[in-house]
Each structure stands twice: as C-alpha cells, then as structure tokens.
Amino acid sequence: MNTYGTPAVTMIKGEGAFLTDSEGRRYLDALSGIAVCGLGYSHPAVTQALSEQAATLIHCSNLYGIEPQQKLGAALRDISGMDKVFFSNSGAEANEAAIKIARKFGQDKGITAPQVICTQRSFHGRTMATLSATGNSKIQTGFAPLVSGFVHVEYDSIEAIEAAANEHTVAVMVEPIQGEGGVRVPSDTYLNALRSLCDSKGWLLILDEIQTGNGRTGRYFAYQQAGILPDVVTTAKGLGNGVPIGACLAKGQAANVLQPGNHGSTFGGNPLATATALAVVSELRKPELLENAANQGERILGLLKQELASCAGVTDIRGRGLMIGVELDRDCGELVAQAREAGLLINVTAGNVVRLLPPLTITDDEATHIADTVTRLIKAFLS
Numbered sequence: 001m002n003t004y005g006t007p008a009v010t011m012i013k014g015e016g017a018f019l020t021d022s023e024g025r026r027y028l029d030a031l032s033g034i035a036v037c038g039l040g041y042s043h044p045a046v047t048q049a050l051s052e053q054a055a056t057l058i059h060c061s062n063l064y065g066i067e068p069q070q071k072l073g074a075a076l077r078d079i080s081g082m083d084k085v086f087f088s089n090s091g092a093e094a095n096e097a098a099i100k101i102a103r104k105f106g107q108d109k110g111i112t113a114p115q116v117i118c119t120q121r122s123f124h125g126r127t128m129a130t131l132s133a134t135g136n137s138k139i140q141t142g143f144a145p146l147v148s149g150f151v152h153v154e155y156d157s158i159e160a161i162e163a164a165a166n167e168h169t170v171a172v173m174v175e176p177i178q179g180e181g182g183v184r185v186p187s188d189t190y191l192n193a194l195r196s197l198c199d200s201k202g203w204l205l206i207l208d209e210i211q212t213g214n215g216r217t218g219r220y221f222a223y224q225q226a227g228i229l230p231d232v233v234t235t236a237k238g239l240g241n242g243v244p245i246g247a248c249l250a251k252g253q254a255a256n257v258l259q260p261g262n263h264g265s266t267f268g269g270n271p272l273a274t275a276t277a278l279a280v281v282s283e284l285r286k287p288e289l290l291e292n293a294a295n296q297g298e299r300i301l302g303l304l305k306q307e308l309a310s311c312a313g314v315t316d317i318r319g320r321g322l323m324i325g326v327e328l329d330r331d332c333g334e335l336v337a338q339a340r341e342a343g344l345l346i347n348v349t350a351g352n353v354v355r356l357l358p359p360l361t362i363t364d365d366e367a368t369h370i371a372d373t374v375t376r377l378i379k380a381f382l383s
Contacts, residue, residue, distance in 0.1 A: 217297075
C-alpha cells in the first residue's frame, strides 16, 4: 500500500551513524531511523543479544514466564521509578495500554464516560484510539468517526487544562517535548505544574516518552530532568534499537488497574525483543553515553545558533539533548531531498521545522558535520 510514497533510495547496510544504499552511497543518519537507533547501526551488543537469543528461544506465550522479559522489566522499573510494566510491540500499543489504564481508572471510580485531556500538535500513534488522542487534524482526516473521550488544549498551558477539565476528567496525557509537533520544548515549570495539578485533582499524569525516552534528551527519561514521577509513562522507539518493542510503565494506583483478562498481547514482551532491549538498556545506563547525548546536543545547538540565529527566515532554534529543531518562517520539506543529496538524512516535521535526532553515540566530528551541513542547506534555501 502506498503509505510512504515512492522511496528515493534503498538502504542495505548500517554501521555506527551511517547508512549505505544499494548504489554504495553512504549517509550520516541524523534521524537515527526516527529516534530508534540511539546506539547507531550494527552495535555489537545488540547484534550479540539478537544472535544468542535467536539461537535459544524466539517466542514463548505470555502464559509462561519469560526470563529476559522479567530482567528487562526489573531494569526499567529501577530506571524509571515505576512499579509495573506491560510490554507491547510499538509505541502506539504502549499508548493504547496507557489510555486503557486511564479509562478503567475512571470507570473504577464510577466515571462512566472518562475523559483524557491531550494537547494540540501532539502525536501519540496511528491506531484509532491513539489517533484520536493525537492533536493533529491532518493525520485524522479520513478516519472519522474518531474515538470519543479526548479533549485537546494548548500545549504548555496549565490554564488551558484547568479550563477544559470537568467531572469526567481522569487523566492528562502529554509529551515532555513534542516531537512530531515540531520539537516544541515547554517551559521549565510545565511538567512540575502538571504533576501538582494532577495530584490536586486526583487525575493520572501520563507522559508519552516514545520519542523523548531512552536517553534522547540527555537523561534516560525526559521527566527525570524535572525531578518528578508520572503515574504512567510509555516508551518504545529507542528501547529496541530497531527491534520492535514498546513498554507502558505505571506506579501506585495506576499500576494495579489492569487485572488478568483486561489486556494482553501475543508478541508483546517476547524473548527475542526483550533480550535485545535488555542489551540496549544496559548500554544506555552507562553514564558516558547519556553525557555524550547531552554534550553533543549542546554542540549542535550552539553551532546552529551561532550561524543561524540572526539569519532572516529562521524563527527559532530549540531542543534538548539530541532532539533538535530549527523552525523556519515557511514550509521547507524540500530540504529533506537536498540533505540526502549532500549525504545527510534529516526530516521536516510540522511543515517548517527541520528535525534532528542523531544517534547518542555520535562523535564530535559527526556532530559538527551535521550542524555545518544543515546550516549550509538552510542558508541556501532561504537566500
């Protein structure tokens, strides 16, 4: 089905931060497969875990104990501060689990039509529930009727949430930094204020860290930079470094909402995916890797601001860690092809934001090359 358009190139090999196409051309992937391959391509620890587990046990029903699943769950609980985890196959599925937790949490309290407050420009997935939670009418077009029970308000506004809330409200679901919405970084007090508001109202705070998690912003989870704990946090993308896996973690009351028979997955948490993710998590827990993500993010941001901050047509340069956006005053989708021709893989989100999501393993030279190439292309585009 023609859901991705016609591919311009075919990738056949990856190593480190680079991909190689079928014609032998190499590209520095400043997207990490859209925030997936945080450890880069062909990482030896990931390759070893995949190979060893494939030779041992690929699939086992969740009706039985799965050792790598149990080990991964324990590692994620330790990292996140959460109590329990449900494993899925994708970020959208992880968010589906979070939405089901919110709804059953409300139903258990006698709220027959639970409402989840989400934000404009958000992105939570492409299943019907997560599409309905998403605050982007463009990707919803053609799929009505949407799932009810979601209200969308302005991002980074506590006042907007308070105005939209009513007796049916059970949860607030936000991204700590909006990814598909244009790498939008909220005020430093936003997550803390959300935590306080949810505590005062008895709502669940659900954080979608599908894109921001797994070291992307310089901490394992972005909420850790605010010093708070959500009630529910979802993650995927970088968790498997290319092997499909998602996780919905919860604490306190939220961790005990789902009971046997309420939810499940045939493939979620299978031995192959969890063994691989366990190897990924072990690498991501190394302080030097997260430090590199923070430092290289500062390097790229600094270089971009140095060269582009006063450039007419550039309206903002923002980001945290290796999640960076350069906003222009006009649509700039053609930059994707121009960058590819220059040997750099980027994308444009929200129509006018150049988005960069490089591997957490990038070197000084690779970071500088990304900044220099993006600067040159944007200047040429705006001239």
